[in-house]
Amino acid sequence: MEIAWENILGHEQQITRLRKLRAEGRLPHAMLFHGPDGVGKLRVARAMAAELLCEGADARPCGTCRQCRALLQDSHPDYYEIHPEGKAVKTIKIDVIRAMQANVERAPLLAAQRVVVIDDAEMMNEAAENSLLKTLEEPKGAVHFILVTRARSSMLDTIRSRCMNVGFGSLPEAELAHALALRGIPEAMAAELSALSDGSFGRALRLYDDGGLTMRDDAAAFLAHLGTFRPQDVFEKSAAMEKLPREKLSEWFLYLGMLLRDLLVLTEDGASLLLYHKDLRDRLAALLPSFPLARIEALLVLVRAMNRRLLVNVNQRLLLEGFFFRAMEA
The missing domain is CATH 1.20.272 (Zinc Finger, Delta Prime; domain 3)
Structure with a gap:
């Protein structure tokens, strides 16, 4: 799991705002990261989770404390990352949300709090959304929720209204081309991929990896x-x-x-x-x-x-x- 801020491409304003709120103790318990696919929303969510859990005295996440080591090893007991599941159609079902809720209501095991990241949150079915809504309205214990979505408008208004909304835009074409070139992709192809990917680093990599x-x-x-x-x-x-x-x-x-x-x-x-x-x-x-x-x-x-x-x-x-x-x- 990648947790370092310096490895995230773009979104400086959003990251600065989030880190300032965290340092001042004003970060809301629920956040909704929304924007196009592949621009780095999930990477920012993971880094924010690491900063919240980190025990470092100065720069967070430090990468060396027991919290950071557990995250890097994908074994932190107080960090939950939920993704849609299924074969034909992937969804996030109410059973998954209920299992998470049961865990976050208990005392943290390793950190001072728990962090839950729900990726592709728009894929929650109606029952799952309604169940999550109750937790967002009345959170129990020290817990932060970060919902990540490419389709904010398809989610319940009541969920959107209970989260701090953080919008992520497309990455600049020149910045994207430079990042692709750093991965060893020839400059001419990197420029073409960046033009075709609509500001999405993930989409550019998929284009390249899928054979063009x-x-x-x-x-x-x-x-x-x-x-x-x-x-x-x-x-x-x-x-x-x-x-x-x-x-x-x-x-x-x-x-x-x-x-x-x-x-x-x-x-x-x-x-x-x-x-x-x-x-x-x-x-x-x-x-x-x-x-x-x-x-x-x-x-x-x-x-x-x-x-x-x-x-x-x-x-x-x-x-x-x-x-x-x-x-x-x-």
């Missing part, structure tokens, strides 16, 4: 052939994509949305430097006659709806077929 831009290129090919799509193509494409893990499907639609956004930019200014996919400028420009503004906007609405529906338990095959048929009519 296969998903992006497939989404671009779909747009290029949308005008000649037939019902048979819908069934074949849906059958092929149905086999993808839900995370991969979300990634495909992410790239499709980014490509459509680039078409919007090119519609306004064909020479714009604001494209995500600068290497596809000519291919995208060639599509403009087939994609008037109204069609691009209609497709973006469909993509956003797909991204929401992929978060819940749905039949992927039917969802994909419905999307492709609507896209043909857009």
Whole structure:
């Protein structure tokens, strides 16, 4: 588990604010870290947890006290990190929340308090959210909760209102490219990955580790052939994509949305430097006659709806077929 502040990329203002509140004893018992995927929200949450648990007299986390050593070894009895579980659809169920609640109501075993980090908190089911709400309203004992989410608006208003909200934005492209280059990625590729990742370090690394831009290129090919799509193509494409893990499907639609956004930019200014996919400028420009503004906007609405529906338990095959048929009519 990474706990050092200096290894976190960006978010200096958020980190400074959190550490100042902690040093002054004014840090709320519940915080909600929200922002895009892969920008480092969970890393900040882990470092904040380490600072809260650390016994160091000066700089925290010190990395050497018994609290820090236990965290580094993933064996701290007073630190809980919850993630969604499941095969087809990952969720955080009420049983997991109840088990955590039972533990945090007891006295800490090693530290002066307990810290709970709930990653992908938007994946809690309704029962889990309502159960957690009771604890946030009336916390028992010394405990801090850090909820991490990419979809703050999908969570209960009552949970959001009981947490200090900390927003995390996308990382600057140049800063991201530099960080990728430090990992040994060639500078030209690092620059391209940073442009395509929408300020997400995690997304840039996934792009690189997955062998490049296969998903992006497939989404671009779909747009290029949308005008000649037939019902048979819908069934074949849906059958092929149905086999993808839900995370991969979300990634495909992410790239499709980014490509459509680039078409919007090119519609306004064909020479714009604001494209995500600068290497596809000519291919995208060639599509403009087939994609008037109204069609691009209609497709973006469909993509956003797909991204929401992929978060819940749905039949992927039917969802994909419905999307492709609507896209043909857009």
